[in-house]
Amino acid sequence: MLVKPPEKVAIGMIGGTGVYDPEVFTDMNEYKIYTPFGSPSDKIMVGSLGTQRVAFIPRHGRGHNYPPHLVNYRANIWALKSLGVTRLITVSAVGSLKDEIKPGDLFIPDQAFDWTRSRPRTFFEEGLVAHVSMAHPFCPDLSRFIADKAKALKLPHHYKGTIITIEGPQFSTIAESHFYRAQGFDIIGMTLHPEVYLAREAQLCFTNVSMITDYDVYAEKPVSHEEVQKTMAENLGKVKKLLIDVIPSMSTKQDKCECGKALKGAV
Ligand SMILES: [Zn+2]
Structure with missing residues (x-):
């Protein structure tokens, strides 16, 4: 049997909790891709949005099989890179560390703080050493483009600010939550690192759209499962609206x- 080689795609997307299926895509193909680091979280789905082709991976797998500390981040980024991806949009569900950043808002960060403990975070191991700059972890061009679109669509959003990634899978203690707030961090998640490091090593433009699900535990506002589900569903609608506008018109x-x-100069 002849197997068709995967097509080349410039735009990549990694979907977080709740974003498992790019239902807005047409002409979809699926590719099972093998990498030197093992299997990605799922088959890569490639589909069209407007005239653009987009490669999509659900970060946790379609059945939410991989918790944040067990996602094969290296395989995911490697697989996207092998398809030709140069510009990557990632979507995550996160908590808020500030009263004014409300559940249901979108957040496009420009800084990141790594508080993970045990995740492979580089493609460069024995034999080849590289020290890439992480001073500006997000692509300024793509992030600004997305923030402008969110503004034009009048979606509740915040542009610029800091996301901290904790190891998980447990949520923070109240003491930890107050500590993160005292550092001035804005939002808290479990998956931005090491994704952002690996994308930089793969020389991809990397941007993140975080959906605020609830307040982190500092607020001591217990939320029911139903409330979280309701906010998640509304968030997904907002992100979908945003990406349907962003992807067809992005460079x-x-x-x-x-x-x-x-x-360049890092190896
Ligand atoms: Zn860039």
Whole structure:
């Protein structure tokens, strides 16, 4: 049997909790991709949105099989890179560390703080050493483009601020939550790292759209499962609206940023 080689795609998307299926795509193909780091979280789905082709992976797998500390981040980024992806949009569900960042808001961060403990975080191990700059972890060009679209669509959102990634899978204690707030961090999640490191090593433009699900535990506002589910469903509607507007009109070029040159002088 002849197996068709996967097509080349410039735009990638990694979906977080609740985002398992790009139901807005048409002309969908699925590719099972093997990488030197093992299997990605799922088959890569490639579909069309407007005239653009997009490669999509659900971060946790379609059946939510992989918790944050067990996602094969290296295989996911490797697989997208092998398809030709240069510009990557990631979506995550997160908690808020500030009263003014409300459940139901979207957040496009420009800084990140890594508080994970045990995750493989580089493609460069024995033999080849690379130190890439992480001073500006997100692609400024793509992030601004998405924030402008969120503004034009009048979606409740915040642009610029810091996301902290904790190891999980447990949520924070109240003491930890107050500590993170005291550092000035804005939102808290479990998956941005090491995804953001690996994307930089792969020289991808990387941006993140975080959906605020609830307040972190500092607020001591217990929320019911139903409330969280309701907010999640509303968030998904907002993200879908945003991406349907962003993807067909975004550039597939890395000509307004330095992301495509991250390894220059780093190896
Ligand atoms: Zn870029």
